[in-house]
Amino acid sequence: METVKIKKTGVEGLEKLQQISTQTFFETFAEVNSEENMKEYLKNNFSIDRLTHELTNPNSAFYFAVRGTEILGYLKINFGEEQTELKDKNALEIERIYVLKKFHGAKIGQLLYEKAIQIAKKQDLSYLWLGVWEENHRAINFYKKNGFMEFDTHIFKLGDDEQTDLLMKLMLK
Structure with a gap:
């Protein structure tokens, strides 16, 4: 079996990014959110325009997990002012780690x-x-297993639903 490689992607991967983003978000959250809220979130957050902007931003980066020609999941990270909240030049934000459900585990x-x-x-x-x-206990357990600690909360809007996110941090120094 081929090994999994982590490869940075840019605008050349736009369509594949839109596909993996939409599919993994839907697989992860559709069962526990309304259809209307899911449709609105997917349309707004994974549009070609939005993803093009994110892919061309020098303070964001996307990486695909690839085996052969198949994309299994992806990572989005943010630096400095592009971070969704803290905007700390000494920090890196992991905005998204999503993996296709069939590759969980x-x-x-x-x-x-x-x-x-x-x-x-x-x-x-x-x-x-x-x-x-x-409510994403699988992800919370993953991050805790990797040394992250809760330090705050914030509100994440999924359509008209206000959900609470735990903010977690991993010190490197």
Whole structure:
């Protein structure tokens, strides 16, 4: 079996990014959110225009987990002013780690997470942080297993539903 590679993508991967983003978000959250809220979120957050802007932003980066020609999942990270909240030049935000449901348990998320750690250490950053929905116990357990600690909360809007995200941090120094 081929090994999984983590590859940075740019605008050349736009259509594949839109497909994997939409599919993984839907697989992860459709069962526990209304159809209307899901449709609105997917349309607004994974549109070609929005993803093009994110892919061309120098303070954001996307990485695909690839085996052969198949994309298994992806990572989005943000630096400095592009971070969704803290905007700390000494931090890296993991905005998204999503893996196709059929590959859950195959350590794909771990590989993407390790890529984020590698980038943060290479840039000599002090810590990583992220937001994760308080009801996403699988993800919370994953981050806790990897040393993240809760430090705050914020509201995440999914359509008209206000959900609470846990903010979690991993110190590197």
